[in-house]
Amino acid sequence: MNGDRKPGAEWPLMQEMGITEREIAKRQAFLEFGDEDMRKLAGVDELAQTYADPIIEAFYQHLLSFEEARAFFPNAELVERVKRAQKAYFRRLTQGQYDQAYIEDRLKIGAVHERIGLPVNLYLGMYTFYLRAVAAHFFKAYKDAPERALEAYLSLMKVVFLDIGLAIDTYIYHREQLIRQQQEAMRELPTPVLQVRDRLLILPIVGALESHRARQLTEQLLNSISTTRAKVAILDITGVPIVDSKVANHLLQTVSAARLMGATVILTGLSPSIAQALVALGVDLSPVKTTVDLQSGLEEAERLLGYRLSPVGGETAPM
Amino acid sequence: MPFSIIEAKGLTAVADEVCVRIQSDSDIVLARQQARNLAKELGFSASDLVVIATALSELARNIVQYARCGEIILSRVEHGSRRGFVIIARDQGPGIADIEQAMQDGYSTGGGLGLGLPGTRRLMDEFEITSSVGQGTTVRTTKWVR
Amino acid sequence: MKAPILKNGSYLIASLQAELTDTDLLELQDALVEQVGQFRSRGVILDVTTLDVMDSFATRTLRNIAQAVGLRGAEAVIVGIRPEVALAMVQLGLDLRLSGVQTTLDLEEALAILDHRSQGADRRG
Numbered sequence: 001m002n003g004d005r006k007p008g009a010e011w012p013l014m015q016e017m018g019i020t021e022r023e024i025a026k027r028q029a030f031l032e033f034g035d036e037d038m039r040k041l042a043g044v045d046e047l048a049q050t051y052a053d054p055i056i057e058a059f060y061q062h063l064l065s066f067e068e069a070r071a072f073f074p075n076a077e078l079v080e081r082v083k084r085a086q087k088a089y090f091r092r093l094t095q096g097q098y099d100q101a102y103i104e105d106r107l108k109i110g111a112v113h114e115r116i117g118l119p120v121n122l123y124l125g126m127y128t129f130y131l132r133a134v135a136a137h138f139f140k141a142y143k144d145a146p147e148r149a150l151e152a153y154l155s156l157m158k159v160v161f162l163d164i165g166l167a168i169d170t171y172i173y174h175r176e177q178l179i180r181q182q183q184e185a186m187r188e189l190p191t192p193v194l195q196v197r198d199r200l201l202i203l204p205i206v207g208a209l210e211s212h213r214a215r216q217l218t219e220q221l222l223n224s225i226s227t228t229r230a231k232v233a234i235l236d237i238t239g240v241p242i243v244d245s246k247v248a249n250h251l252l253q254t255v256s257a258a259r260l261m262g263a264t265v266i267l268t269g270l271s272p273s274i275a276q277a278l279v280a281l282g283v284d285l286s287p288v289k290t291t292v293d294l295q296s297g298l299e300e301a302e303r304l305l306g307y308r309l310s311p312v313g314g315e316t317a318p319m
Numbered sequence: 320m321p322f323s324i325i326e327a328k329g330l331t332a333v334a335d336e337v338c339v340r341i342q343s344d345s346d347i348v349l350a351r352q353q354a355r356n357l358a359k360e361l362g363f364s365a366s367d368l369v370v371i372a373t374a375l376s377e378l379a380r381n382i383v384q385y386a387r388c389g390e391i392i393l394s395r396v397e398h399g400s401r402r403g404f405v406i407i408a409r410d411q412g413p414g415i416a417d418i419e420q421a422m423q424d425g426y427s428t429g430g431g432l433g434l435g436l437p438g439t440r441r442l443m444d445e446f447e448i449t450s451s452v453g454q455g456t457t458v459r460t461t462k463w464v465r
Numbered sequence: 466m467k468a469p470i471l472k473n474g475s476y477l478i479a480s481l482q483a484e485l486t487d488t489d490l491l492e493l494q495d496a497l498v499e500q501v502g503q504f505r506s507r508g509v510i511l512d513v514t515t516l517d518v519m520d521s522f523a524t525r526t527l528r529n530i531a532q533a534v535g536l537r538g539a540e541a542v543i544v545g546i547r548p549e550v551a552l553a554m555v556q557l558g559l560d561l562r563l564s565g566v567q568t569t570l571d572l573e574e575a576l577a578i579l580d581h582r583s584q585g586a587d588r589r590g
Contacts, residue, residue, distance in 0.1 A: 438556075
C-alpha cells in the first residue's frame, strides 16, 4: 500500500493538515499500539458500551459546574450536541478499526472544540476524567483478574493518547492558520505615501520587506511620483528590521527608476547594524543619497527643492 | 479562453498561438504590439506587460539584425493554477558561436553591442536558448502571471 | 518622417510615439542633429510620454541623439518616462546607458532646466 500518498478528498481534514497513513502508522508504532492491544480492547468493548453514557453525563456535569467552562456552552442545544458526539466518540475507542475514517472523525471532533474556543486544558481534562472513571469500572468488573483489567486499561490509554495527539494537532493547526491569515493581512497593508510639501513625498516603511512588499512599494512610489509630480521622495526604513542583499538591490533599482522619472530618492533610517550588514554583503549603496535619520533627510530634501526655513521674527516664540 | 484569430499582414493564428513573421523593423513594432495585446488577456500587471514587450522587442530585433528573417510564436501556457505567456523566437540565421559569451552581462560598461540576451533572461522567469553555427537560433522564454 | 519636431524658441521638441520603428528613430536622430545646426537650438526635448516600451535600441539611440546634439551646442532632456517603463529599463540595466542625460517627468520641468542652463551660459558668455 502506498503509505505516504496524501489522503484524498474523502478525508478532508487529514488532507488539509497533511496527516498521512504513514504518519499514523508511525505514531502507533511509537505508542507501541498494535494488534494485541486491539484484541484487548475488543475484549472490553461490551463493558465499555455500558459505561460510556453515564461517564460522559458525569463529565459534563463536572465541567459545567465551572463558570469558566459554562461560557463556552451558551445553550442547551449545543451541550446536547456535544454530549452526543462525545458519547459516540468514547464508545468508538473500543470498537476497533482504527483506520482513516477513525482518524478523520477524531480530527473533526478536535476541530469543533477548537472552533468554539474551548481551552486546550479543558479539552484534555476530559480525557483524564474519562480514564479515571473507566479505570474504576475496569477494576470493579475484573476484580478477580486485576491483571486483565490493567492490560485492558493500558491498551485503552494507548488509543486515548493517540487521540490526544490528534486533538492537539487540530488546535495547533488552527492557531497556525490564524497566524498565516494575519500575516497575509499584514502583507497586504500598503505603505502610506505622504505628501508633505509640493513635490516632496515621504514613504515610512514598517515591517519586513520581502519581495512581494518590495515590489508593491516600488510600484506605489513610482506611480506616486508620476501623479504628484514629486521631485524628491524620502524612503524611511527605520521600521524595517532586516535589509538583505535582495531587498537592497530592490531599493537600488527603485532609486534608479525614480531617477529616470526625474526624482531623487533619499533613504533615511538605515540602522548601524543594517549599514554594516550591507557593507559586509558587498552591496554598493553609493549611488543612493542616505541620511542618518528622517529629520536630516527632510532637511536635505528641502535643500534640494530650494526651500529655506527661517523662523518668523527671527526667534522661536515663547511656549 | 482562446486567443482571437487574427487575419492581418504576416500573422497567422492557430488555436492558442500567434505566429509573427519577422523580416523588417516594422515587424518588430507589430510583434511587440501583438505580444502586449495577447499578454494583457492573461491579467499581467502593467509592469509585467512592459517587461514582456521589452523582452520581445529585443528578441525580434536580434532576428532582424543577425538572421534577417525568422518568426516569433506567442502562446499561453498553464501549469496547475499558474498562467504564463511564452515567447519563442526562431531563426535560421548564422547561429551563435559562443552562447556562454553571448549570455555574459556586458551592460555595466554600457555602449556595447550585445544581443540583449542576458537582460532578457533577467526580465523573464524562464529562459532557454539553443543555437549552433550555421543552423540558427531558438529562444524560448516564459513569464508567469504573479 | 514619422516623429514630429516642433520648434519652441531656441528649443526643439520631438515627440516619440510607440509605433516608431528603428529606421524612424534613426531618421529622427539625423533630423534633430541637422535642425539643431539650422536653428542654433540650445536645447532638444525628447518627449517619450507615450512610449510604452523602451528597449536597448531606443535607449541607445536617445543617448546618441543626446551626444550628437551636445556636440552641436544643444542640451538634450528626456521627458516623461513612465513608471513601468522606468522599472523595466532599470531591470535591463538600460538606465546606466542614459547616465549623464537629464531626465524629467514633464515638459514644464524640462523647460525650467533648459532655461536655467541657458541663463548660466549667457552669464558666463
